Amino acid sequence: MVLNGIKAVFFDLDNTLIDTSGASKKAIEEVVKLLINKSKFNEEEAHIICKDFQANLLHEAFDPTKLTIDDLRVLHFERAMQEIRSGDYKCLAKECYQLWKTKRLQLMTLSETTKNMLCELRKSTCLVLLTNGNRQVQREKIEACGANPFFDAIVVGGEHAEEKPAPSIFLHCCDLVAVKPEDCVMVGDNLDTDIQGGLNAGLKATIWLNKNTHVTSNPSPTPHYTIQSVTHLPDVLKNLQ
Structure with missing residues (x-):
């Protein structure tokens, strides 16, 4: 898969990869x-x-x-x-x-389609799991859904001084996989943390997972792209300029 210079994709966990x-x-x-x-x-x-x-x-x-x-x-x-x-x-x-x-x-499970998508993406780019929340709670979720093997780095906000949407935690993720913010994409369901955070950190693009089709007009902050299922992500990435 050709990803037009995208060197890392950051994923939220709750209600993005798993149905919390x-x-x-x-x-x-x-x-x-x-x-x-x-x-x-x-x-x-x-x-x-x-x-x-x-x-x-x-x-x-x-x-x-x-x-x-x-x-x-x-x-x-x-x-x-x-x-x-x-x-x-x-x-x-x-x-x-x-x-x-x-x-x-x-x-709390990763669907087979989500696992397959992550495996395919990881052939072309680094994958980082970036989740807010209490260290114990989030680590238990990560263990329960078996996410560890699919990511190059996993960052739990509760283990750091700042969480999303603070730029510092996004820059920390960039450092972990040795990439620049402008070469990264953030994918998540929360406008205030995932999308605003990606914008704050100067990432190449933010992709909002909006499963509620009734809430589509003029989201704020404004994501670069919107998808209704995380498995639609590869199509967006392939066409991202």
């Missing part, structure tokens, strides 16, 4: 069933607890010297339960979290 949202949704459904079958919470309360848990995932701040990410997320469940009804829910909260985490990781 879908895996999380299915895992939550299992937790709802557990709460209904093994506790005094009814269906409505179980959904409220899980909704609160998911909301807390979006605003996590903690001191890793005092608390692990696993402990924190058990607390999310425990506090959500206590909002419904007072009581000691430590064991139930831990069971819910372990079920959610285990099921979610089991569902």
